[in-house]
Amino acid sequence: MKTTYLIIGAGPTGLGAAHRLRELGVADFLVLERNPYAGGLAASFRDDHGFTWDIGGHVVFSHYAYFDALMDSLLGAERLEHQRESWVRSNGTWVPYPFQNNIRHLPKDARWECVEGLLPGNRPTTPPENFARWIDTVFGRGIARHFMNPYNFKVWATPPELMQFGWIGERVSVVDLKMVLRNIIQERDDVAWGPNNTFRFPLHGGTGEIFRRLAGRVADRIEYGQSVARIDAKAKTVTTEQGLTVEYETLLNTAPLDLLVRDWLVDAPDALRDAADGLDHNSVYVAGIGLDKEPGAAPDTRCWMYFPDSDSPFYRVTNFHNYSPDNVARPGEQLALMCETSFSKHKPENVHELMDRTVRGLVNSALLRGDGVDDILSRWEIAVDYGYPVPSLTRDKALRILQPGLEALRIHSRGRFGGWKYEVSNMDHSVMQGVEWAERMVLGTPEKTYTVD
Template sequence: MHVKNCIIGAGPTGLGAAHRLAELGEDDFVVLERDGHVGGLSASFRDDAGFTWDLGGHVVFSHYEYFDALLDSLLGEDALQHQRIARVRIAGSWVPYPFQNNIRHLPKELVWECVDGLVEAHDRAARESAPAADFAEWIDRVFGAGIARLFMRPYNFKVWATPPERMQAGWIGERVSVVDLRRVLENIILEKEDVSWGPNNTFRFPLEGGTGAIYTRLAQPYMDRIRLETPVAGVDAESRTIRTADGQTITYENLLNTSPLDLFAGKLVSDAPDSLREAATLLEHNSVFVAGVGVAGTRDDDTCWMYFPEDNSPFYRTTNFHNYSPRNVPAGVSARALMAETSFSAYKKEDTAALMDRTVDGLVASALMENDEKRAILTRWETVLPYGYPVPTLDRDRALAAIQPWLEERGICSRGRFGGWRYEVANMDHSVMQGKEWADRVTRGDTEQTYTTPSK
């Protein structure tokens, strides 16, 4: 079989590429998907009890008019609009997010520890101009010792499952709210809430079907060209040939890979040089255990999601998924849907077999459940994501600068959360746009705007 455009993966990037190709009148494409469903890490599932769960706490917001218009066309009136309400559980209380702007909610001795560290960091910044050597140094410089100890260091280790000393600081951008000392002091003295920071302070969510509903609708017109349960077994870059696990051979002119780049460049590309395979070993990621706990009964709690830096719970984030859509719980059932995420890696080992029980205990310890509500649990749903987040390590850019040009010289683009391995452009809107821009590039010669390869 020969196709002009071959796409590996039917997640947001692959489906965004397929949709754009069709928009441009280019119908000569095929999408190869290893799983039996579309959506990738943005898929959703309904469990046997009738609860709907995402693969983690997804929030749909956008930097792009194209993505906004696409969502409008896919969801129409089936979209719910939310104002973000997020909190941090710390010292037995809830601090509004962003934590660093709302430290007045802490006990007074902890408020002073944070302010003292901020003042010291502010004074030090006036004397130092060299960029931070790593993420850990950046945390200490920007936030000071108090916020670093209480929140930034423990929370980021729980999320990334990677020591911050192994991570670069250049990925941060709009991902982390930095600190304005004057603003922090004003919030403390005037007792002001400061919760509007960030691009996701408002977000949309499908009325039914979870986040995955976006991608099942996006895929529907192209299902005749999407081959589910078709893993790729090998790629010969020079001859532009793909071999699938079921024995098919496909030749192509342009290839978009959205599968994990470390596996693609390190194992699937059969004619990759040793230098490319070695570069692929520098790419690091964490894994994530997602637990969905359906509990009978409701509460007066309008929080969207919560962060957990302390060690009395294994998870780093929990989502009140019932607040995203009333149809995330079974019809006619009064219940809460609590979705918790726990990361793990070689640096942060977890016994996944015990994580559901530890999650329930953590929900109780974090005041999201009462102890006697354990008897009111209606469902326990769990899944393990072997690839959770691509970690922006100190070696990442060097690896990408070696891998991506070699692939592109041979008609292969690797994009998306794990195909591109750049967390800073790995939101859903970024991912769809990377697929869209690849389609524009191979059909019209346009220059990509969202994804750029770091220089050596």
């Protein structure tokens, strides 16, 4: 089999690339997908009890007119729009997100510790050399202790001392002492920060519905159930574990970059293999807990919640029933709690115990009554080896070697793990990396979202 453009992976980036190629009048392309379904980490699943689950808390917001128009064309009126309501569980109480803007909700001792850490002379003044030092410099030791340090270790499964901070951008709200004091004294909440303070979600089928529909537009060019086993850059062939061999002119990889270099690429240069050692990632376990609402219980309007404390294994819980009524079997009558826990060599977890620990954490966090455990209807779970690409201290040096080296071989690697840049791995970023790659191939226009140094 031969094709001009071969794409590995039918996730957001691969489908974005395939769709844009077709829009540009290119028919000679092929997508290889190892799973029997499209969507990658943005896929969704309906369990045996009628609950729908995502692989983590995805929401749709955008930086791009093209992406907005694409979502409009895919979903039309079959989508819902939400105003974000998110909270942090800290010190046995609930604090509106962003935590650092709303510390007035903390117990008095913790509140003072956070303010004291922000006072003049109490924060480091030398340039930070890593993420941990950046946290102390920007937020002070109180906010660091009560939220930033424990939460970031729980989500990244990596010590902040081993991470850089150049990825921060719009992802973390910085703090202003004057604003913090004003919010405390005036008893005012500050909750509007962030690019996702409003977001959209499909009415049916979870996030995966977006990519099922997008895949449908290029279904004749997708080969499902094909796991890559070997890439020969000299011969320009990809061979799958199932025995399919495809000859290509240009290759777009959206699978993990380290797998590409270490496991698939024949005769990979030592410089690329060595550079791949500088890439780190975590793994994520997602537990879905489905149950009936308690009779007469007040509605819980929260979208998602963050958990820095040690009395729960998860770093985030999403009220998935609030995203769409169709995410539960009996809309309006049931709850769907989607819980995420990370793990890595720095933070090992026994995945086989995490469901029970998750349930105990929900009880500890006041999201589930202790006498309600036996009433749980659905316990759905999935563990993904590649959860988040960690912005480690060694990442940028590795990418400066890997990406130009691969491009010299006519191999382009994009997407959450193909590009390995967390700061451009939102859903819109991921789709647009594929779109912009296709435009570069066909039109010669430069990519903007992902650039190769």
